[in-house]
Amino acid sequence: MCGLTGFWNGRGAGGETLRDQAESMSRQLTHRGPDDSGLWCDEAVGIVLAQRRLSILDLSDAGHQPMHSAGGRYVIAFNGEIYNHLQLRERLAAESAAPAWRGHSDTETVVACFVAWGIERTLQRCVGMFAFAVWDRQERTLVLARDRMGEKPLYYGWCSDTFLFGSELKALKAHPAFSADIDRNALALFLRHDCVPAPYAIYRGIFKLRPGHVLRMPIDAPRDGQPRPYWRYNDVVSKGLGDPLVCSDTEAADALEKQLGASISAQMLSDVPLGAFLSGGIDSSTVVALMQAVSRRSVKTFTIGFEEDGYDEAAHAAAVARHLGTEHTELYVRSADAIDVIPRLPFIFCEPFSDCSQIPTFLVSQLTRREVSVALSGDGGDELFGGYNRYLTARTTWKRMLHLPKFARQAMAGALRTISPAAWDSLVEHAEPLLPKRWRMSTPGDKAHKLAEVLLQPNGHAFFLNVASQWKDPESMVIGAREPSTLLTDADTWPSTGNLAQWMMAMDAQSYLPDDILVKVDRAAMANSLETRVPMLDHRVVELAWRLPLHQKIRHGQGKWLLRQVLYRHVPKALVERPKMGFGVPLDSWLRGPLRDWAETLLDEKRLRQESYFDPIPIRQKWEEHLSGRRNWQHALWTVLMFQAWLEASRRSSP
Template sequence: MCGIAGIYQLTEQSTPEHSILSRMNDSQWHRGPDAGDYFYQPTIGLAHRRLSIIDIAGSPQPMQSTNAQACIVFNGEIYNFAELRAELSALGHQFNTHGDTETILNAWLEWGPACVQHLRGMFAFAIWDKTQQCLFLARDRLGIKPLFYSLLDNGDFIFGSELKVLRHHPDFKHNLRHSAIEDYFTFGYVPEPHTIYQHSYKLSPGHTLLLKHGSARLPEPEQYWDLPTQWDTALSSDALQQQLIDRLREAVKIRLVAEVPLGAFLSGGVDSSAVVAMMAGLQSEPVNTCSIGFDNPKYNETEFARQVAARYNTAHQENIVGENDFDLLDKLADLYDEPYADSSAIPTYRVCEMARRSVTVALSGDGADELFAGYRRYKLHMHEQRLRNMLPLALRKPLFGVLGKLYPKLDWAPRFLRAKTTFQSLALDTVAGYHNSIAILRDDQRSALYSDEFKRKLKGYNSIEVFRRHAAKAAELDPLKITQYLDMKTYLVGDILTKVDRASMAHSLEVRVPFLDHKFVEWAFTAESEANLQHGVGKLGLKKALEPHLPHDVLYRQKMGFAVPLTQWFRGPLKQQLTDKVLSDTMLNSGYFNAAELKRLVSDHCSGRKDNSAALWSLLMFAAFLQRSPS
């Protein structure tokens, strides 16, 4: 795994300044501590930081083609590179290395922008073609590897693996994007293709960008892949169970190629346990597994991880983290570069830190919940959807709209009495209802939080537009599949994969994701919704297929997740820090917030009247970002 960076002078003919590109590249040293180098020609400068995984002795980057026509910087792994190498060799291309980087380079020379269609893996790369005087950027289909870019006022196009790379260019503009703030307080992250900054972007998953010298403006990225939204025959429950193990095993197998120590995360949940079970059947030596536990039983899954480790005789490591492990608060803001409000980033950082002591590559179970409908919110959404199907919107909107406004927020009450969000969602259509249900702060809460001045700057923008944009491409799917599609376009890439990439690369650890193999995804996403969610049980087809491989307790226990005790933290050891940061002059004078609402959120939570922990964590992370962001 690596870090890439570059400067392309779209309107000038000079060579980019080394001191600037060096500063940009050094900011991502953690992504590739093994080596780093540069490539310069008139108009272009490319930089690379390398974490050596395959062909350790060779494959230096930036890498030029044998005919010196093209040069590449690449972050990721191409799992079918051996097959592609043979195909390209037969077509007359020469190879001087034994890794996957040169395979991409020759694929570009043979197929041009269509080279991405031949790649199976996770990747973000940039290719400079001297003959065509163009720069080609690409990101993998699911967004496992990140890629940021910006066009500066002087006509320079800059890019990098992390947002901090762009921020280290002296001409980078730090103006905040108002719509991104609205998106952040809804989702807890800034969804693709935007960043928190007005003039920078993320290249969306499954997209490429082709820039040619002399262009005065950025072209629109081209989409080369999407989740299937139409299929002739849906994958039945029986077919899903019969084929799943073979397909998952193959996706795991191709991810076991490495010249460095390799292992897996083992949380004790279904998904990571499935990956470990497949690995154990594919290698003769014990699988290296690692788990993070908590000294609070409410958040501790190590008992189940131990069951799987014992069953497959893994080389298991376990680390128990104290309940009050919140020393990473300030580090998180530096790690993620823009506001990011998933508190499970803390245990994720810790498990990556532990794994790196024994391995350089770790496999994870990420992506299975989105692909097989494993989240509890899918079950709740489908309960609501049955009511939507019974009553037309013309009746639901006034009835549940009034109930949603009048019903109190009963955080202290039993779950079945906490109906405010449900009533609000039932007054809306499927997409808007799901948007309301998953929001950290719902529409009414965000309206109360924002200052009048900031509302004017938003000019009527609402984060529902993110969902509407994606849902328009999934209109033919059933309601459950639509929500899965939305999550794979937003939550998976913006939250889950972002969390894992930054936390793992902070420790120079590569994480591979078998469930997000695009061939496996294309097959699994066509499964009948009833094969995934039935009788309130999510991931049912996956679980049934895994019954011969995993303990019943692991498969069918209640999903726990990587949670931290925010509610208690904010009423105890973090109470003063919360108050100091959320009610700081930086926040109160930012112009974004209604000061009275900020104070009420803090007061109501700390007094025990309401549980505002999710909203307060998002505010705390935003405050940490503002304190570090240049004015």
């Protein structure tokens, strides 16, 4: 895990100037690579590569970057890990294409593969998470690439006649050519999604390279280069559904355990201490169970707990850890400790980001980094195996709603809305002892009001966009904005599944997962110089998951059915079976309590009008309803607050 950055300047400049500019960019990424730094410059071409290193494999100088291939054709700045790099070395040897190895880093393996097979064939053969920039001296071409699922970030764009790229926006901003013009269209997307989805970024002219894409930029015609895919998620969906795995439940569980176990074993390769996040839920418990099954020593596991009811999973994680025999570390966090993280968020994420689980993710990463440099995570299980409640809703509630006339759905929605979320919560709390276990849920009031919104949607696609949106009409909220097309609104990019639940899973895996969850984990972990690995996103696990029929993912009103069967082989069912809980914080009460003055300052109507990004009227309305307790608008308000805090921080850090 590292950070990379660089630029190409066709005007040509003195080598000292180029190096000074690159050094300034590289320093912004020190948190991503505190162990080493390197810089390479070709003055004649005007291109510079810089890299910050977090040493994980080959801690010697042989792993130093930017790294040259044996013959000098390729120069690479690399971020990530190639889990099958030892197998790739064996393949090179079998083809008599292996160089005289200088060390045992995966980066050295990658550039050797470039020499033997070319860049795109190498991408097809790599198993890993990565983003890289490579200069091909022979073809005079700069190549940027990103891993299949989007675990590692890569920004790029033209600022005047300078092409900038880097792992985080803060590196690009350090170059004197950078222009920090906020893209109001991207801001509208942020209000809808909690994040700015790829390929967009918050600044005009800057983009994120999409997962599974490569960008080739020949210096002779640099602006002709356009990103193109080397791997398509929709192709995996189509191939998997067209060639389903026909076998018994036991055989399917065997296949899943074998592939997931192999992926986890490969991702445990490290020259530094390694551990895992453990929440006690299905995904993280499965990853830890399979880690412990192949480990000769107790796996180090980490979790944080909160004192507030409904937000604490630490006791569940501890029970799983005791059963598996892990070396478990837990830390109970006070609300004040979590709130103290908030001022750091604009600098950690460097563009607006408002998934409030960013706070506990940062805290558990901070705890984990005290003992290890690498942590495995259970992310990806929901999207691959049908874990989100909205997939169950699509199979049950939405299917039933289709048979109701429009006036009946409108009447039901009105009835649900007549009771406030707080009143719903109270009613369900009193009735909970009488309810079947599968009907119990957290935040029932918010879910009742979300159901009311769902009842008013015309079709399943509109239903999905509704549940994926914090603000339903962000274009009307952002002054002067036109909301751009995205995967969620461009039907030409949609996967063909023939089933709404599967369609939603495929959409989430290409939007919510890379744009929100993986961004959150990468930035929160890297702010603590911690590498995270996500074994469920090994593309071979993804491909197997799409061959599994839906009834082995969602069964008896429960998601992740097959993944649970794998877990039950290692952990008693009673330890992990409970209602799904998000990794969140009591944001609603914080906004009415300790964060109220801070939020009031950022949401001041006069301030909003002066800054002229937002229409203040709907924001103030939601703020007043939230303070009164009539509604819980925590997520919508947090989106605005995170932009306001980011905007304020950006102005303070501007030269």
